[in-house]
Amino acid sequence: MSSYKVRDWVIVGLFGALWGVVETTLGTYLNVIFPSFTNTFFKGVILGGIGVAVALTGRFFVRKRGSVLLIGVITALLKMLSPAGSRIGPIAAIIMQSVLMELVLSLAGDPQRWAFLLGGALAVGWNFPHKFIMMRIMYGRTIVQVYQKLTQDGSQMLGIDPSLALLILAVLLGVRLLAGGIAGWSAWALGGAVAERLGQRGQLAAQ
Amino acid sequence: MRRFSAWGYLAFTVWGLGMATTVGGWRLGALAVAELAFGLAWSREGLGPLRRLRFWLLMAAAVALGPWLAGIHGIPGINGVPGRSGLTGAGHQVSWVGLSLGLEMAGRAMTLMLAFSLGLSCLSMSDLVAIFDGISCIPGISSLPSLNLRGLGLALGVATNMLTTLQTMARVTFETIKLRGGLRRPLVALRLFLVTLVSNTLRYGDQLVDAASVRAFDPQQGRARRVPLRRDDLWLVAAMAAFSVGVFLL
Numbered sequence: 001m002s003s004y005k006v007r008d009w010v011i012v013g014l015f016g017a018l019w020g021v022v023e024t025t026l027g028t029y030l031n032v033i034f035p036s037f038t039n040t041f042f043k044g045v046i047l048g049g050i051g052v053a054v055a056l057t058g059r060f061f062v063r064k065r066g067s068v069l070l071i072g073v074i075t076a077l078l079k080m081l082s083p084a085g086s087r088i089g090p091i092a093a094i095i096m097q098s099v100l101m102e103l104v105l106s107l108a109g110d111p112q113r114w115a116f117l118l119g120g121a122l123a124v125g126w127n128f129p130h131k132f133i134m135m136r137i138m139y140g141r142t143i144v145q146v147y148q149k150l151t152q153d154g155s156q157m158l159g160i161d162p163s164l165a166l167l168i169l170a171v172l173l174g175v176r177l178l179a180g181g182i183a184g185w186s187a188w189a190l191g192g193a194v195a196e197r198l199g200q201r202g203q204l205a206a207q
Numbered sequence: 208m209r210r211f212s213a214w215g216y217l218a219f220t221v222w223g224l225g226m227a228t229t230v231g232g233w234r235l236g237a238l239a240v241a242e243l244a245f246g247l248a249w250s251r252e253g254l255g256p257l258r259r260l261r262f263w264l265l266m267a268a269a270v271a272l273g274p275w276l277a278g279i280h281g282i283p284g285i286n287g288v289p290g291r292s293g294l295t296g297a298g299h300q301v302s303w304v305g306l307s308l309g310l311e312m313a314g315r316a317m318t319l320m321l322a323f324s325l326g327l328s329c330l331s332m333s334d335l336v337a338i339f340d341g342i343s344c345i346p347g348i349s350s351l352p353s354l355n356l357r358g359l360g361l362a363l364g365v366a367t368n369m370l371t372t373l374q375t376m377a378r379v380t381f382e383t384i385k386l387r388g389g390l391r392r393p394l395v396a397l398r399l400f401l402v403t404l405v406s407n408t409l410r411y412g413d414q415l416v417d418a419a420s421v422r423a424f425d426p427q428q429g430r431a432r433r434v435p436l437r438r439d440d441l442w443l444v445a446a447m448a449a450f451s452v453g454v455f456l457l
């Protein structure tokens with residue numbers, strides 16, 4: 001991180017705050033619409049998709065290793081410090097999503113559209129195993145129990161027979177991956193549009 | 208009353224999370240009592256979740272779900288006692304073993320939430336900045352450039368101070384687009400909203416960088432803030448260790 005300049009840290013902070021704004025404002029509305037003890041599929045996809053798009057847009061302007069992870073850390077800290085915060089689930093999800101995005105972007109080297117798309121897809125797709133892991137840690141439920149609950153909820157939501165459990169789970173995961181991919185692609189497009197408007201294309205390419 | 212340093216509260220959170228995920232049964236109850244005692248003595252703000260209706264709804268849902276889960280899915284009971292023994296209601300079998308499973312689920316969730324909130328609610332932003340500075344100054348870590356987190360304090364400060372500004376900016380942008388009839392074409396409106404939001408965010412960023420440059424500010428230079436360990440932190444760690452050993456031995 002010693003290669004980071006003041007501008008990089010400031011932008012990391014600002015995009016962390018933007019993700020934090022999404023989590024606190026939109027998250028509150030969505031919590032009212034989908035309470036936490038009901039099905040959290042839509043909430044996860046919407047919040048995850050927008051958050052991932054914000055973080056990846058930040059990465060477009062700070063083209064250095066670790067920037068997405070740092071944006072995620074800032075968001076998690078904001079969430080932790082907020083009066084309604086100190087909730088393990090969302091904080092763990094934010095950190096894991098940023099780790100996954102960072103992993104893909106670091107492996108890809110130079111920022112590229114496919115890396116944004118893949119990173120976004122994996123990050124929002126994380127919501128799927130996240131449920132299994134958090135239910136295991138928080139409530140001690142077994143994978144089979146969470147699997148049955150997910151299948152029942154998915155069957156009601158999609159109108160598919162519960163016996164087609166694998167299809168239901170594949171659809172639930174697929175929708176998340178698709179939403180994440182769209183978020184990543186949108187972040188790349190948004191970053192490009194803003195850079196063009198601000199005349200920063202050349203500067204960013206030189207970074 | 209704040210008695211420990213940031214390291215003490217951080218250690219309590221890590222210990223509480225570790226214990227809550229590893230112990231079960233009556234030990235969870237003992238952990239919950241220990242956490243409540245800690246909260247009443249040294250972290251009153253951390254007991255905030257207990258004052259929220261949503262917290263108790265979540266706990267009640269976990270307890271209530273237990274008997275049904277065991278009844279419906281035939282979860283093996285505790286110590287070999289089958290999960291399907293008990294009452295019958297609404298077409299499903301309800302079991303007492305399931306109820307104890309539900310109580311354990313709720314207990315684990317409660318101890319995890321308390322561990323998280325009791326320790327971290329006592330940490331201020333400056334504590335967190337000092338912790339990052341402290342981690343970056345540890346001899347082994349300070350030599351690794353990839354783990355130098357000294358700028359993270361600046362980023363966190365920027366984020367905290369700009370949170371309200373960004374919220375206001377997002378609302379003003381949205382209202383402007385709405386008043387000019389932009390919502391008739393939702394996709395165009397969304398694009399305009401996002402481009403304006405990100406452009407303005409970057410503009411604010413440039414202003415902050417200018418302000419920092421004028422003051423010749425560099426997060427890597429200057430003296431790092433440190434959080435010294437207190438004697439009470441060591442007592443807390445000793446108490447946590449003694450509690451853990453006692454709980455595992457009994």
